Amino acid sequence: MTAGPETHDVVVIGGGPAGLAAALGARRAGAEDVLILERERELGGILRQCVHDGFGLFLYKESISGPEYAERLAEDAWREGVRTRTGAMVLDLTADRLLRVNSADGYRLIRAGAVVLAMGCRERTREMIEIPGTRPAGVLTAGSAQHMVNLQNLRIGHDAVILGSGDIGLIMARRLTFEGMRVRGVFELMPWANGLERNVRQCLRDFDIPLELSSTVVEVRGRDRVSSVVVARVDETFRPIPGTEREVPCDTLLLSVGLIPENELSRRAGIELSPLTGGALVDETLTTSVPGIFSCGNVLHIHDIADGASFEGFAAGRRAAEFLARGAGAAESRRVRIAPGENIRYVLPQAAQAGTEGLELNFRVTVPGRDRWVTVRGAASGALYFRKKFARLVPSEMLKIRIKRAVEEDVEVRCHG
Ligand SMILES: Cc1cc2nc3c(=O)[nH]c(=O)nc-3n(C[C@H](O)[C@H](O)[C@H](O)COP(=O)(O)OP(=O)(O)OC[C@H]3O[C@@H](n4cnc5c(N)ncnc54)[C@H](O)[C@@H]3O)c2cc1C
The missing domain is CATH 3.50.50.60 (FAD/NAD(P)-binding domain)
Known part of the structure; x- marks a missing residue:
């Protein structure tokens, strides 16, 4: 008789800031058994090579170097009971959350209750x-x-x-x-x-x-x-x-x-990708098109700063824990689509549950501009859900807006004069 796959509640692929935060998010939301798989010998992802300071201004309210930032997140993860396995390269992922992993102690199969993708990106x-x-x-x-x-x-x-x-x-x-x-x-x-x-x-x-x-x-x-x-x-x-x-x-x-999100594993799991971000299409819970698989950080879309990847990681981990607690097979609800319009390069998430209140949207503009309006309107009805004037908008800065009103229909985000 052969032993079955090793099992874990939440498996996070990638131990950069997004993955470390995702594991912490999952633990803090009640997931018991959270495992990070990282192919390098150390945790921290790209942060390990960023020796200058300027990291952590939003998460830690101080300016620290990349390695210090990675160390703080990793120590929090260990203290809070996250299990980590380094030198563990995930080779394959299936839609029913079976992972094939090559690690120092050999080849393993792992079955996960939920998976968070946090594999970062590579350079052009x-x-x-x-x-x-x-x-x-x-x-x-x-x-x-x-x-x-x-x-x-x-x-x-x-x-x-x-x-x-x-x-x-x-x-x-x-x-x-x-x-x-x-x-x-x-x-x-x-x-x-x-x-x-x-x-x-x-x-x-x-x-x-x-x-x-x-x-x-x-x-x-x-x-x-x-x-x-x-x-x-x-x-x-x-x-x-x-x-x-x-x-x-x-x-x-x-x-x-340019940077390209590392989505080879996502493709293998049959996850639908966005041609605009290079990452998975997600809803407001950071769930990909495959239930139980979540995405965050640079593998989802390229972030300007590590704090952005970490905050998204915390959210993805929390959602993965909620998915576990709720159990698979929860009723599917009606979805609305969120599309980029005039002068918007991309918007994320690309979908949300109809009726979501306080929906947060991340977006980038296509060209720089001054004194521009950003509006969110119903694609068919033209109803106004959000409107704000921005003094200065540049493609290099990702912006975040929050729509207070419940979104009940497909909407389009536009940036105009
Ligand atoms: C080259 C580079 C330099 C940067 N420099 C700065 C900077 O100076 N200042 C700044 O604010 N931001 C910088 N950034 C941006 C910032 O570092 C990122 O926003 C942040 O690191 C993204 O975090 P992440 O966890 O999504 O990805 P990463 O930090 O890239 O972490 C992804 C992790 O996933 C692992 N992984 C990938 N595939 C697998 C697999 N199949 N199995 C197991 N593990 C896997 C990788 O080894 C890696 O550790 C830089 C980004 C890059 C790419």
Whole structure:
């Protein structure tokens, strides 16, 4: 007779801030047996390599470094009875919550009462954005460079160019400067910076690092190691403008050109994904299209700051515990859809139970603007559910609004003049 799968009430996949918070959320909401599976040898996710401060302003009301933030969450989790297994890579997940796990002590099957997905994201690479030129050493994603410099204590080069003004690229511009490297400039395709304003100020302007907007790298040069890149201005359709090319000598090119939620396991479980976020479609309880499987943090949508991922994690864990307590097979209720309209890149959640009061919506705008209205209206009736004027809106900042009135019909979120 073969032993059946190991069983747990709630299994959280990923031990970054979202996963740690999800496990705590589940425990605090009454789940007895909560297990985190983390493929790395340590908990903390991306936070472990973010040695600068500025984390925890909302959760802990103070500015701490990434590793300190991870340590606090992990210690809370252990103190409050969360079980953790590191070096445990989840290889497969089914819709009925059976996990196949490869860990130091071998291959295991685990059956979960509820699952919280918290696998984070990965970076877009050179291949994905198809930069022409030679293929020398010295082209790295900003996150890999952060890992090499901060965790492996490696020097990655002398002269760097950074493509993309996402937060990781901005933070690495400052970090490389501290490490004695020269950062020749940050080149951004869009006519605005993609990272937070505070990072543009604190990481570039304070160090006189140039930021060139509406620009891109059109060629990488060098045989064994990068020797230069060619940059060019782009037009409004993002095509390089002939005649604007300029060669910038450097031995390192860092790419900070976008993050992709890690949803391979979600796909295997048959979870429906959003083409707008790259993460699962969820309702107001952070339940995916597969009952009993919840999603939070960067695997759901890319957060600006770790606190955002943690708060979402707490909520997802609490909902997973409620699902367990309620038992599967609870009656399905009527759903309303929440759709992005004019100048809204995405809105989350994408659905909610009809009649939900105090519904919280996260959204990003498509283009920056000043003195813009954000409205939520009934898609068919045109009824106004929410209206607020924002002095300044930028795509790099995720915004949250709360609709007090019960939402009884499909609604659309718009941002307009
Ligand atoms: C490269 C990078 C640098 C960043 N730098 C900053 C910064 O400087 N400042 C800031 O405020 N924010 C920064 N962020 C954003 C912030 O760190 C994130 O918002 C936050 O870490 C997201 O938390 P998470 O738990 O969703 O994901 P993560 O922190 O990425 O954690 C996900 C965890 O899941 C694990 N995992 C994935 N798949 C599996 C699997 N199949 N089995 C088991 N485990 C798995 C991973 O190993 C990882 O530990 C950065 C993000 C990235 C990607």
